[in-house]
Each structure stands twice: as C-alpha cells, then as structure tokens.
Amino acid sequence: AQKITQTQPGMFVQEKEAVTLDCTYDTSDPSYGLFWYKQPSSGEMIFLIYQGSYDQQNATEGRYSLNFQKARKSANLVISASQLGDSAMYFCAMRTYGNNRLAFGKGNQVVVIP
C-alpha cells in the first residue's frame, strides 16, 4: 500500500523567504514517482514538480526544488523567494509503476505575508 504523510501545521512565510514543506512516503515498490501540487483558494490543482525514484538528481523547476532523500523516504518541497501568489495548499502525491492512481497526502497550508 502507498502512504503519503504531511504533518506540518499551517505555515506563515515572509515574502521573499524560502519555505520547506515536508513529505514522507511509504511504499514497497522500487519504482515510483513523487509529485507536488499547488491548490490555491480557487480550487484548481496545479502540478509543480516531479521526482522519479531512480532519478539521480533532485528535481528543480524554477523556484521549486525537491529535496529527495530516498533512504529516508522523504521528498520535501522547497519554494525559494516566496511570493504572495504562493499562498495555497500544497499536496504531495505518489504513484507507483503500473498504477494509474495517485496517493495524496493531507496537504500543507502556506500563507505568504508581505
């Protein structure tokens, strides 16, 4: 079974600062992918970044980077230079090979303050 854990309480972040969102996962499948999604108050889920279990390097997409520590089964999202528009709920999700389903964590609420 796949399981994603996001346990941080809601976070307030100062504009222009970096923020790290924690995500740990559990799977016995050696082949899997990890995703982060952003969900603003409007409701749409926006894909941010992907990390494959066999990827040697940590994924980066603009201001988003993923701190992937395979042995610890963690895939933390780092948002650099926070902007007011980054205020949203952030979900970590996992998919294993051959499975069309995404397992979601409970999400992290981030509020960026000026």
Next chain:
Amino acid sequence: DAMVIQNPRYQVTQFGKPVTLSCSQTLNHNVMYWYQQKSSQAPKLLFHYYDKDFNNEADTPDNFQSRRPNTSFCFLDIRSPGLGDAAMYLCATSGLGQVISYEQYFGPGTRLTVT
C-alpha cells in the same frame, strides 16, 4: 490551449435530485479521473477510466456513477445527492497510464452545494 474543462463551476442541487457534472479535455489523454474533495482534505478518488475501462474505487458509494462516451468527455452522475455529498468535484486526465512520470492535469473543479 489544451486543457481540462469542467462545467458548471458551481452547481446547486436539492437533496435527492439527480445531478450530472461534466468534464471535457482537449489533451487526448486516455485516462480520466473523478475526485471528491471536501474542505481542508485531500482529494479522494472516486473512479477512473483507462480508455473505456471503468475502474471503481472500493469505497465509492453506489450513488455515484460515471460515463465516458468518448475520449474527450466524462460525466459524473450523482443519483440521489445527500447533504454529505456537498464538495468540490475535480476531474483530471493523464496520458499513457503506464508511465509513472506523467502527471495528472486537473480541471478547475465543480463546487456542488446540496440544499
């Protein structure tokens, strides 16, 4: 732009009155999903189609049905909505179901209110 479209964005229905939510996609993806998301919770997968193959989640109530008449369209039917069915309903698509790295593309959602 290629995208996932959901109509309507807001739907109000009466307790017990059937309602249909629609989703269309221009991405030509072969997998389409329906999620239910309640306030401050993660999306919960109701079912998905891999091409024409329907895959129901074990805990999805019988009250929820789905149709996929063609690649582009997918419908969510709630036969007798209860107050507990009030939620955001998200449609998503994904290409090439066996490829792990293919992310799911989400529509803007339909917020359902049951009165």
